[in-house]
Structure formats: structure tokens, C-alpha cells
Amino acid sequence: MSKMQINITVNGKKQELLAEPRELLIHVLRERLGVTGPHVGCDTSHCGACTVDMDGKSVKACTVFAAQANGADITTIEGLGGPDGLHVLQQMFKEHHGLQCGFCTPGMITRAYRLLQEIPNPSEEEVRFGMAGNLCRCTGYQNIVKAILAAAAELNAAKEAAQ
Amino acid sequence: MIPGSFEYHRPDSVASALEILAEYGDEARAIAGGHSLIPMMKLRMADVGHLVDLQAIADLKGITVQGDTIIIGAMTTQQELISSAELASAAPILREASLQIADPQVRYVGTIGGNVANGDPGNDLPGLMQCLDAQYTLAGRDGTREVAARDFYEAAYFTAREDDEILVSIKFRATTGGYAYEKQKRKIGDYATAAAAVLIAKDGATCSFASIAMTNLSDTPVWCEAAADALVGSSLDQAAIDAAVAAMLETIDPQEDNRGPVEFKNHVAGVILRRAIERAASRA
Numbered sequence: 001m002s003k004m005q006i007n008i009t010v011n012g013k014k015q016e017l018l019a020e021p022r023e024l025l026i027h028v029l030r031e032r033l034g035v036t037g038p039h040v041g042c043d044t045s046h047c048g049a050c051t052v053d054m055d056g057k058s059v060k061a062c063t064v065f066a067a068q069a070n071g072a073d074i075t076t077i078e079g080l081g082g083p084d085g086l087h088v089l090q091q092m093f094k095e096h097h098g099l100q101c102g103f104c105t106p107g108m109i110t111r112a113y114r115l116l117q118e119i120p121n122p123s124e125e126e127v128r129f130g131m132a133g134n135l136c137r138c139t140g141y142q143n144i145v146k147a148i149l150a151a152a153a154e155l156n157a158a159k160e161a162a163q
Numbered sequence: 164m165i166p167g168s169f170e171y172h173r174p175d176s177v178a179s180a181l182e183i184l185a186e187y188g189d190e191a192r193a194i195a196g197g198h199s200l201i202p203m204m205k206l207r208m209a210d211v212g213h214l215v216d217l218q219a220i221a222d223l224k225g226i227t228v229q230g231d232t233i234i235i236g237a238m239t240t241q242q243e244l245i246s247s248a249e250l251a252s253a254a255p256i257l258r259e260a261s262l263q264i265a266d267p268q269v270r271y272v273g274t275i276g277g278n279v280a281n282g283d284p285g286n287d288l289p290g291l292m293q294c295l296d297a298q299y300t301l302a303g304r305d306g307t308r309e310v311a312a313r314d315f316y317e318a319a320y321f322t323a324r325e326d327d328e329i330l331v332s333i334k335f336r337a338t339t340g341g342y343a344y345e346k347q348k349r350k351i352g353d354y355a356t357a358a359a360a361v362l363i364a365k366d367g368a369t370c371s372f373a374s375i376a377m378t379n380l381s382d383t384p385v386w387c388e389a390a391a392d393a394l395v396g397s398s399l400d401q402a403a404i405d406a407a408v409a410a411m412l413e414t415i416d417p418q419e420d421n422r423g424p425v426e427f428k429n430h431v432a433g434v435i436l437r438r439a440i441e442r443a444a445s446r447a
Contacts (some may be wrong), residue, residue, distance in 0.1 A: 021168075021171035024166075060269070065197070065214070068194070070173075130350070
């Protein structure tokens, strides 16, 4: 089968590549673009380790073909912050011990990033329900919830201070 | 994890999508949100030569409420169903049910049309659409036709849609009175062990209208006309609810799987229907 030209924006940078239509977005990111933060934890679209932000939506990059993603604007964990400038969510996952092995963390944080834009001041229940597409085998979720609630409080405080 | 190869098409009109489906016949499949089809392709349980992506077809999107008629484009996502204030007011059962489907990521991309056209008895919206007496509009090269949700499902993965047709929209009446979508599942994102869609209207203390459909308790969704009839005219007392549950149990045909044996599923179906009737009645 012929390859097709894929144009996507990843973390603000325009990328052009040739890919087979069947290549999954997660593989395009990891194997062709070296964006290896998003992970693969299953093959049935349950775990959410591959979650990226695509055109303003949290999506599981294992369930999107490269062809479907053509033209999309994608943010991954690498685009939210790095070691020299952590995103508030990254800082709070660190402070509240919201990760252990770290394998679910990129997907968790990328999902939480979108959740907090939709519900800036969520309840604990809203966080748990809003994160239900992301599985974690290490933390038991409790500290992930704490980290997200703490990040929400920080972001809201910063917003108020700016007004 | 690795699907077979295919050629990809992204038409920008229904007419052009239909041309591609006709050209490639059995080889071609339409893809909406892709969250049933891609998992099947990754397991090589679906082999697709030509994938026809409907994402660029603007005509397939959107929610329209005109008077008491609701028309939803097939490519409208679960997330859009949940966040539509207009729909929450005209038919709140859609939001209640959609919040019980899958998880946030899946709801951002999974569509109402894909859910109802998929043909998997595990999907929640087919039963709900039978409860609402929805009409599906199917487009073919010779024009469009309407099929009632109550006539659409023939067997698991077999529906009234022809291979060269596209489901373009879903139409139903705004609801009045009480509603409930009650679903028993093992965890978030699971298909139902049993689920019930119930609409109830009351005239004073008397039930004046009822509609009931069950999910994942047969190889198709099951519209339970006799169960609803058992409620109409009653005061929704225990005897009437018992009669409705008994009538429902006559019409379902659950199969044993890892959600439980047949006896358990029948039991759960009864519990779920009672809860749904009670919640719908309390809202009526």
C-alpha cells in the first residue's frame, strides 16, 4: 500500500512525513518523531497511557490512524513542560507523589490538562470520573487525584492573581 | 495491535463518500470515531481494504432541535451529546446514557452514528433509540430512506443498513415526563451486564405513557412493548412493576459470557429495570 504525506503539528512544531495510512498516531509520534512520552499499555483502547491532546480533545493515540490525524494539532507531555519549566500539573504530580513507575504519567497529565480546561474547579468525584479513561497500576489513584486537585487550586489562584 | 494495510479516503460530502463505497464494495468501510472499528482492525478481526473517513463531511455533524423534533447528525460525538444544553433540555436521557458510555477520551471521538450503526449488542444507544422510537436516515446513491430503530437491528452486527449506505442522521421526539438510563457494568468503560432505558409520563398519579428497552441482553437491543403496556394505566405500584419485569424477562435472551451466566443476567435485568422504572417515575 502506498504511503501518504502526513502533515501534523506536534507541540507547536510542524511535521511532515510519509506514513502508511494504517500507522497508528502513537507509533508515528514515538517511532518517527521521537516523541516517546506517550506510551502503549494495551491493545484494546482501555489504558489511556497513549493519551495526547488532539485539536482540543483528549484522545488515545493508539486508536487514531496516521491518516485520520493528517492536519491535526497535537500536544503531548513534552509540549506541556520539561525539566527546566514544569507545568503546574507536572509539579503537583511530583509534590503529591502522583507517580511511581511513571508509565501512565504522560497520559494522566495530558488528560488532566484537558480536564482542568473543561472543569477548572473540579470536585474529587469529577476528577475521578474525568480521569476514568486512564489506568494506573502503581498509585491506587489517590495521589493522582490529590495532585490534580492541587494543580487546579494553583491554576485558579494564579488566574485570580492575574485579574 | 497492528492492523492490516488499507487505502485511505477522506471525502467531504456524503455523495462522494457513497461513490467510494460503491466503487470498492465489500472492500470499503466507513469510519466515524473509529473506536469500535480500529480496535477490531488492530485485532485483525476486521479486514478493510479502503477506509472511508467521514470526519470532513460537515453535513453529518450537529444537533438540531426544531420544536419537539430532534435531529442529530451521525458524526456528532458522545462528548457533544453530553455538553449540549439544548439536548439536555429536550431529551435529558441522552446525556444520562452518554455519561455511562466508555470514558472521556472515547467520548471525545466516538459518535452517535457509529454507536447505533455498529450493530454490537453491547452498545448503549441502540436500546435507547428504540426506547425513544428514533428514526434513522440512511443515504444511498438512489436517495435517502428512513428506518425505525425498532426495525433496524437484525442480529449481532447485522442491521438494516446496506453496505453501500451511510447513516446520516437520527431523529426522535423530545421527551416529556420522567426518564432513566440505568446500567449495570463491571467497571468504567465496560459494556452493560444489563441496562434499561425507560421513559414514563404520568397523568396525575396514573402512568399515561411508558417505553422500555433493554441493552446487551440479547443479540440485538430489545424494545419491550409488553413491559411498557404493563405500566400504562397503573399507579406504578409494585404489582405493575412486577408485571413489567415479568414481561421484559419474556423478551430478552441473554447469553452466558464473562459478565455472568444466564440466570444471573436475568436477575440483574430485573433489578436494573426496577431501578430505572423507579427513577423515571420519580422524575415524571
